[in-house]
Structures are given as C-alpha cells and as structure tokens.
Amino acid sequence: MPTGVALRDAREQLFGAAERVLLRDGPSALTSRAVTTEAGCAKGVLHRHFADFDAFLAELVLDRIARLDHQAAALRESAGTGSVADNLTRALMELFGSVAVAVVSLVISRDDLRARLRETRPTGIPLLTEAAGMVAGYLAAERDLGRIAADADLDTLAPTLIGAVHLLFADRKGTPPEADAVRKVVTTVIAGA
Incomplete structure (x- = not known):
C-alpha cells in the first residue's frame, strides 16, 4: 500500500x-x-x-443517519403538494435505494457496533428508527393540512411503512422493487389514514 x-x-x-x-x-x-x-x-x-474499527463503523453509521436530515426536510416541504402516497413512495425509494439497506445489515450483523451505537441510540435499529421519525414528521405535516386523518396513529404508521418497504428492498443481491410495488405497500398502509 x-x-x-x-x-x-x-x-x-x-x-x-x-x-x-x-x-x-x-x-x-x-x-x-x-x-x-x-x-x-x-x-x-x-x-x-478513528480509535478502532468499531469506532470507524459507528461514525459511518452516524454520518449516514445525519444525511437523513436533508431528505427529511425535503419530505416535510412536500406536504400539501402531490399525493401523500406519491410523496412517501418517492422518499422511501430514495431512502432504500441508497446505502441504507446495507447499513442496516451492517448494524444487525455486528454486536460490538450495535453496542457502541446503543450508547447514543438506546432503542430501535439505527437508521431505520430515524427514517421512521422522518416519515412520522411528514405525516404530521400532512395531518396538520387535513390530508391525513386527525386521529391517525402516526407512531404506528411510520414504522409500519419503514418495515414493510425495507422488506421489499432487503434482498441485497436481488433486483430492487419497482416504484409501483412500493406505492402499493404505501397505499395499503395509509389507506385508513
């Protein structure tokens, strides 16, 4: 080298x-x-x-989580425009079409990394938890505009969307799902909202 x-x-x-x-x-x-x-x-x-390789990996994950801020802001700004399903579909395709699925696999597969991340993120799976927060923030903005039911359980809808769409993308070697497949999941999950 x-x-x-x-x-x-x-x-x-x-x-x-x-x-x-x-x-x-x-x-x-x-x-x-x-x-x-x-x-x-x-x-x-x-x-x-970096102090060691796990410190490097933790910083990598935290850096990728921080990058969600821009996407979260763009998603919130789309509230009131287009359809809720289309906005969510676009955001979830972008989220999971990136390195996010691989980062989640990394976090799940490395006990020492997960333990280190637990120091600042005690619950959930890092990156997916923040992505659910991004979706919940958007849904709240849409609720405020009357495009989502006032009694919609956003704390259930957001992680349900993240989990269901993550499963569509989880095959790291397979062909990523088409937007229509993601939209079908999104419309099914938010149908009652």
Missing part, C-alpha cells in the same frame, strides 16, 4: 470506500484492510482518524 499519500478528506474517502465494500461484498467482508485497500491508502490512515 502506498504511504505518504495525502488524502484530501480522509474521513469521507474512508466512508466512501466502506460503502463500496459493503454494497459489493456485504457486511461480513467489511474489514479495516478491505476499507483501506478500497480507499487506496495505508491501513494506518484509518487508525489515525
């Missing part, structure tokens, strides 16, 4: 490399050596920026 090569943003370069390994080879292939090889840097670079 090359040494002495300056990395512009080592954190982002390492995170990008980890995502590529994760998407291509799955969570069991994600090692510090695989990440640094993919990033084209010496293994010591990772350890200069």
Whole structure:
C-alpha cells in the first residue's frame, strides 16, 4: 500500500470506500484492510482518524443517519403538494435505494457496533428508527393540512411503512422493487389514514 499519500478528506474517502465494500461484498467482508485497500491508502490512515474499527463503523453509521436530515426536510416541504402516497413512495425509494439497506445489515450483523451505537441510540435499529421519525414528521405535516386523518396513529404508521418497504428492498443481491410495488405497500398502509 502506498504511504505518504495525502488524502484530501480522509474521513469521507474512508466512508466512501466502506460503502463500496459493503454494497459489493456485504457486511461480513467489511474489514479495516478491505476499507483501506478500497480507499487506496495505508491501513494506518484509518487508525489515525478513528480509535478502532468499531469506532470507524459507528461514525459511518452516524454520518449516514445525519444525511437523513436533508431528505427529511425535503419530505416535510412536500406536504400539501402531490399525493401523500406519491410523496412517501418517492422518499422511501430514495431512502432504500441508497446505502441504507446495507447499513442496516451492517448494524444487525455486528454486536460490538450495535453496542457502541446503543450508547447514543438506546432503542430501535439505527437508521431505520430515524427514517421512521422522518416519515412520522411528514405525516404530521400532512395531518396538520387535513390530508391525513386527525386521529391517525402516526407512531404506528411510520414504522409500519419503514418495515414493510425495507422488506421489499432487503434482498441485497436481488433486483430492487419497482416504484409501483412500493406505492402499493404505501397505499395499503395509509389507506385508513
């Protein structure tokens, strides 16, 4: 491996490399050596920026969770426009069409990572829990506009949508579902709301 090569943003370069390994080879292939090889840097670079590999993985997950903020804001801003089902379908396709499914697999497969994340996120599955919050926030905005029933149980609808759509995308090697399949799940779940 090359040494002495300056990395512009080592954190982002390492995170990008980890995502590529994760998407291509799955969570069991994600090692510090695989990440640094993919990033084209010496293994010591990772350890200069992170206490250990689990600290790196935790920061990767937290960074990907933070990226939901932009998507959550865009989804809330869509309240009152288009149809609720179309807005949710688009947001869920974007969410699960990204690296999110692979990150969830990573969190589920690594006990030490999950334990570290539990220090700041004591309940749920990190990323999915925040995604459910994003959906609940949107549904609340739609409820405020009268497009969702005033008595709709948003705390049940949001995680139900996340769980059901996640199952459609969960086959990491298969073909992702079409928008029509996601829309069918969305319309079924929100039908009574």
